């Protein structure tokens with residue numbers, strides 16, 4: 113495969129951007145090659161500057177659940193752009209999108225739009241502190257909640273991929289207010305609460321982990337977490353930036369039937385444009401300025417282009433019959449095919465899947481938290497990744513990321529992926 117144009121661009125980019133990129137995982141460092149420069153994308157396929165075509169399982173890290181460049185979404189963005197791209201004033205589409213979010217996610221009574229998942233979680237944390245009058249938060253090892261200072265303590269995702277410890281630049285006093293529990297281990301949560309009585313404002317969790325690879329939460333664990341938060345007057349915040357509108361209309365909270373106090377959104381909610389949101393109980397959300405005293409603002413928040421892309425994306429999901437059932441069918445077909453391919457070769461790798469999020473972990477241990485995820489053979493993963501890329505399959509360039517299936521993936525895309533997996537795994541044995 114010729115990727116010389118991409119490599120040339122990457123060499124140039126390194127003179128101007130830190131590490132040549134604007135987000136670390138894009139650098140392909142952990143898989144030992146230069147990143148590809150993408151020229152265009154359509155449906156489930158992306159095309160690089162050298163003219164190579166790939167079946168895409170990154171989907172912009174989650175947003176492209178309809179596939180790339182969906183005609184209706186593109187047309188709506190074009191139509192909106194003609195009349196101005198930003199007013200710094202209210203526009204009708206922000207009401208339309210808010211109503212749709214509330215309809216999809218009944219725990220959301222009031223919602224504030226922001227510009228990224230990071231902003232959503234940072235703002236939800238400030239609100240939780242303002243509402244409870246307490247300072248500390250509990251999060252889980254391997255969960256990623258964006259790059260806000262307080263969350264960069266044992267965070268998964270890019271930090272895990274690059275093997276970075278806590279980031280320099282995060283002060284000790286900030287780190288002191290972040291407590292880390294073990295995913296799926298309720299006793300680890302209880303211990304932290306006992307050691308910090310009356311000090312914990314909120315528990316933040318990815319209700320299905322997607323940033324240490326795909327790791328499902330145990331239903332009983334989440335239910336106990338809900339109960340403890342209620343009895344200790346701690347706010348339960350579901351970070352559904354990844355799972356929101358992906359696992360079901362109502363996200364992970366719908367499939368687990370557990371109601372958080374606050375929810376954060378991103379990714380799909382912007383339909384490929386930069387949007388985040390946080391919402392939840394009305395009594396809490398009304399503390400946000402200007403209805404309350406907790407300050408949070410944004411020059412581009414509720415931007416008409418972004419609201420249009422999000423609204424159109426969610427509307428298409430709503431209007432498509434059996435949308436999530438069809439996505440489930442595709443995802444199960446892919447996961448079963450990949451598991452079978454490994455089994456035929458006597459490789460007991462663990463494939464975790466929840467809905468259209470999945471990860472093939474290169475370990476024979478079942479992966480239930482960050483420690484077990486880290487048992488994976490990342491060298492074997494890197495070889496697999498590179499072979500798949502050569503076969504025209506574009507996977508997340510890290511063992512600790514989820515793959516995303518979109519409604520645009522066809523049976524032939526999935527079969528191609530399964531066959532390429534068999535070949536890649538087979539050649540890893542020789």
Ligand SMILES: *Cc1c(COP(=O)(O)O)cnc(C)c1O
Nearest residue numbers: 228229230256257258353354378
């Ligand atoms: C992607 C992600 C974020 C951060 O969102 P950005 O838009 O990248 O800032 C936060 N939480 C979770 C669970 C995510 O997957």
